[in-house]
Amino acid sequence: xxxxxxxxxxxxxxxxxxxxxxDKWLWFARVVKSRTLATGLVRNGKVRINSQRxxxxxxxxxxxDVLTIAVQRQIRVLKxxxxxxxxxxxxxxxxxxxxxxxxxxxxxxxxxxxxxxxGPIEFELGRGxxxxxxxxxxxxxxxxFAGC
Numbered sequence: 001x002x003x004x005x006x007x008x009x010x011x012x013x014x015x016x017x018x019x020x021x022x023d024k025w026l027w028f029a030r031v032v033k034s035r036t037l038a039t040g041l042v043r044n045g046k047v048r049i050n051s052q053r054x055x056x057x058x059x060x061x062x063x064x065d066v067l068t069i070a071v072q073r074q075i076r077v078l079k080x081x082x083x084x085x086x087x088x089x090x091x092x093x094x095x096x097x098x099x100x101x102x103x104x105x106x107x108x109x110x111x112x113x114x115x116x117x118x119g120p121i122e123f124e125l126g127r128g129x130x131x132x133x134x135x136x137x138x139x140x141x142x143x144x145f146a147g148c
Contacts, residue, residue, distance in 0.1 A: 020083035022047065023057035028084025030093040031069060046070040066100065077101045
């Protein structure tokens with residue numbers, strides 16, 4: 001006897017040409033690595049559709065909807081261009097949406113690429129780790145401030 005799983009039963013909304021489940025679309029569009037992560041993202045309130053916060057991963061998205069997604073310390077704004085048929089390669093996934101995310105402005109002092117407001121950070125050659133003498137000076141400095 002063949003065994004059926006819950007994922008093998010087609011839903012009326014899943015096969016609709018004009019709409020698709022939100023968690024499924026996020027996975028097809030490669031916004032997240034798994035459908036479980038997509039479900040968690042929606043349930044935690046990290047996704048908005050047309051400026052409305054959602055908590056149901058089963059919400060049906062339509063063509064032209066604008067999604068605002070908070071993922072990995074950044075906010076992405078995506079306009080739905082088409083429903084996904086499968087989770088394909090990245091180039092295929094990029095055809096599902098138009099990225100409306102505004103370009104990030106450089107932040108002063110918090111840059112990780114080494115180029116701050118005053119230019120690239122320069123290091124002295126051979127001065128990577130603190131020496132034993134440097135460590136002792138740091139310890140003395142900490143002890144001085146610990147008594148305050």
